[in-house]
Amino acid sequence: MKTLFDWLDNRTGFRKLTREALYENVPGGSRWRYVWGSTLTFAFVIQVVTGLFLLFAYSPSTKTAWESVYYIQHEMTGGWLLRGIHHFASQAMIVLLALHLMQVVIDGAYKAPRELNFLTGIVMLLMVLGLSLTGYLLPWDQKGYWASKVVASLAGATPVVGAAIQKVIIGGSDFGHHTLTRFLAIHAGVLPGMIVLLIVVHIYLFRRHGLTPRQPVRRPDVAFWPDQVLKDSVACLAVLATILFLIVSPRLFSPDAPLGAELGAPADPSEQYSAARPEWYFLFLFQFLKYFPGDKELWGSVIIPSLVMGLVFLMPFIGKWKLGHRFNMGLLLAILIGAAGLTYLAYAEDRQKPEFQLATKQAHASAERAVALARLRGIPESGALTLLREDPLTQGPKIFARSCASCHRYDGHDGMGATPSDAASAADLKGFGSHEWLAGILDPGHVAASNYFGGTKFKDGKMVRFVKKDIARFDARQKEHLNKVVMAVSAEAGLKSQAGADSRDTTAIEEGRRLFAISEMRCAECHQFRKKDEDATAPDLTGFGSREWLISFISDPAHERFYGKRNDRMPSFGKEHQLTPREISLLTDWIRGEWATAEPVASVKR
Amino acid sequence: MDSPPDTPNPDRREFFKKASAVVLGGIAAAVPIGAGVPLLLDPLGRRDTAGAAVHVVNIDSLPVDGTPRKFTILASRKDAWNRYDDAPIGAVYLRRLEGGKVQALNVSCPHAGCFVDYASASRTFLCPCHNSLFHLDGTLAQKSSPSPRGMDSLEVEVRKGSEVWVKFQNFQAGHATKMARA
Structure with missing residues (x-):
């Protein structure tokens, strides 16, 4: 062994190098205030190591960046921990940079002959900020995408050269595949490489001029090893412990909080994310x-x-x-x-800002949804964005808020959770077609309320009069009949939420269908139900609330099958091309509660 | 290096310092590496599940004289985060045998995984990479072949008298015995 080391030493001179590295003089003894440079180097090493591991699984393109990060975070063994360390170590680096800079300035360690040392340090500080800016975009989620867009636009606003600089950095006129390949090249190649070179220069200069002791020096000098090394090790371990704590800390407050770094919903250039903020x-x-x-x-x-x-x-x-x-x-x-x-x-x-709070809340919800859908179905070739774009639970509320909420409500809000300033002038559509919804409209106390016909011209119409006068006087037997009619009509919708009840109550539903037609119940006087009636004047209740019924209704409520000429202000969304057929089906599926739901967790494959 | 003279057991104290520095520094350095290794080895924990049988072709499309024909196998496939429906997952040679039976061979050469060609003149299979030669039934046609075993046969079934269903599977190349790829 000794001969081998001798041979190596003869060829490399490593013994002298080690000695110089370890027995650097620390004037005035080891001190805690000298640890910052070492902890920074340590944090940088963490970033290089974890970053390299992440490169094994990351794929830079607009169709795969979010997808591969999702896979790292939620599917790969220990991916959440690795990504969490990389994320929080980057934040630790910023804090440590600030502390190191403060210590250097306070101790006057920047003064001659250490000017170059200071300057290399400041250049590295800027490079670390560059790492942070470029790294923020790589997961290609909503917050990274929109925050980076802001930075790119600001760079583009620089006079004369701004537009050209912007185009070169983002690899085109707009964000795309090459924005990611370029950001990755800068983030994982250019900047770390330059920082490594500068660290070498920085440490060489530091060793050349020696440590700047805190004045006055009261204790004898010691060597770097082991006193200061021990303090540095303890400090590095403390930094690591803080990082690990930050990764798991969300779980302390909520048992199913996500561990590690956040991953937002996949970047969507068509969906402004109003809670976009840069890193803290x-x-x-x-x-x-x-x-x-x-x-x-x-x-x-x-x-x-x-x-x-x-x-x-x-x-x-x-x-x-x-x-x-x-x-x-x-x-x-x-x-x-x-x-x-x-x-x-x-x-x-x-x-x-309530809008900011709401946007943050919605962003969390859509991030969770994207992950749930990716787990449930796997991600199509077109990327995870497709999952959200074709998801009724994601799109339904947005379409509702945009096109329906000026008159309708959904559980009292506009679909997205905000309350419009104008009062509702049409029905609340939460649970539309369900037993509960129908029982409400047939309740004398509710039919003319604002969540049913209250805001419409029908509040003085035949139906409201019938409910308020006739139904109000129904005796127990008639009420029992009415309940069966409600069961029968609500079964038409074939709602997922009522599948159990619908298959259990088949006898009552059959009975309800028969009772619908009897003159005592008066329904068939105006409504058509499961058989042709040329004289019907009110909406056809055959298939009421079913997918086909609702799509047709939203497309053209003024069709004679529905309100005909009596239609009150509701636009024919399909016929007048206010909504595309795709939007109408997404809206319909959302109102009907038809969206992919997670299987029990146990069956989700790791 | 000199310890203050009033310190008891200066050697032990010094040793303790050195040992702590090495251990603590070692832990700090090991954690980020330790966090990455599981991800690096993640593929080991994943299995290539052999798919169910797929309907490839009807037997009438296969030449009566037993000439093999190549077919691409389409099936749903998972590639990391992506799921593909009806993606090509491989190819087979199908050959009609006596008595309404069919032979199915995986087109991958068991030597190094190149796709094997059918040489119609000699009625053999020839691998374009290292010239492994196989008989029509897939067995080795050379005394010393680059390929350690004959072509991999696949489970095949003729349903309803005409539908050819193949259970497609890949096997580990380079071994004398046929082993399912994990």
Whole structure:
């Protein structure tokens, strides 16, 4: 063994190198305040290691980026942990950078002859921010996509060269496959490679000029090994423990919270995500920009941040003046306090915005839905976005909010959870066609309420009069009959939610169908039901609430099968091309509760 | 390196420091690596499930003289996150035998997985990569063949007197025995 080491040492000189590395002098003894550089290096190594592992499973294209990250996060062994470490270590790096910078400035470690050391450090800081910006987009989820679009647009607003720079970085006029391949090349190749080179220079310069001891030096010098190494190791372990804690901490508050880094819904260029925000450590810039509207924007996005960075670069030279060090300390303090204040304002503003809260909530819901659908069905070649675009549960509420909620409600809201300012002027469609919904419309106390006919011209019509006068006087036997009629009509819809009841109550339903026609119940006077009636004046109840019935109704409620000339304001969405056939079926399936639901968790394949 | 003189057992103290530094640093370095290895080895835990039998063709389409014909097998397939319906998952040679029976051979060469060609002049199967030669029934046609075994036969069934159903499966190449690919 010794001969082998001798041979190696003879060829490489590793013993001397190790000795130099380990027995660097630490003037004044080891100290906790010297650990920041080591923890930063450690965090960077974590990023390189976990990033390399992630590269084994990541696929950069608009049809596979979200999909492969979904697969890492939810299907691959330990993927959530790996991705969680990569995500939170990136945040730890930002914090550690700030601490390292503070320690260097406070201790005056940037002064001559260590100017270059300081400058390489600041360049690396900017590169780490670049890593963060590029990494944010790679999962190709809604928040990364829209936040990156903002950054790209800001870059594009730079005079003269902006548009060209933007086009080169995103690989075209708009975000696409090449945005991802380019961001990945920058994120996993260019920047880490340059940082490695600069770390070598940075550490070489650090060793050349030695550590800047905290004054006054009270204790004897020691060697780097083992005293300072031990402190560094403990600090690195603490950083790691914090990262691991952040990965699992959501579970402390809710037992089924997702572990690790968040993955939003797949990026959808047609679906503005109004809760798009940059990572928390860029929030101060985001907030800063708000104070520079219109043609002043460039000041907030480029000029002032560049001037401040310029001052930071000049710190070693400013530090040479008599009051230079105090100026630098003041500058750093001002930047930190300013950033903290702006970050607070950004959060405070969002907290008071109901639209932001709602958008965040919807984003979580649609992210969960995308994952559920991917698990349930596998992802088609066209990508995960297709799953959401063809999903009634995702699209139904949006179509409803856009096209129906100006008159209708769904469980009191507009489908998406917001309450429109105008009062409802048509029925609430939650549970449309169900036993409960029909029982409500036949209830004298409810029929003219705003969630049924209250807002329509039918509130003074025959049906309301019938319910309020005749049904109100029904005796127990008649009420029993009416209940069977309700069962029969609601069975027409064939709702998933009532499948159990419909197959159980076949006798009562048969009875209800017969009772519908008897003159005492009066239904058949106006309505047609399961047999042709030329004189019918009210909507045909054959197949009431079924998929076909509802699609036809939404397409053309003024058709003589439905309201005919009596139709009250409802547009013929299909006939007038206000909604496409696809949108009408998605809306119908959503109202009817027809969407893919998760199998029991046990049967979901790992 | 010198410890203050008032410290008891300076050697033990120093050793403790060194050991702690190595252990703690080692743990810190091991965790990110440890988190990645399971993902790297993830494929080992996944099985290539042999699909159910698929209806490939009707027996009337196969030449009566026993000349083999090649057919692509379409089936639903999962590739990591993607699911494909009716995607090509491989190909078979089907050959009509005496008595209304059919022979099915996987077209992959058991040597290195190249697709084997049918040489009509010699009525043999010839692999274009390393010249492995097979008889029509799939057995080896050379004394020393690059291929360690004959072509892989597949389960085949003629249903309703005419429908040819094949249970398609891939086998591990490069071994003398036919083993299902895990």
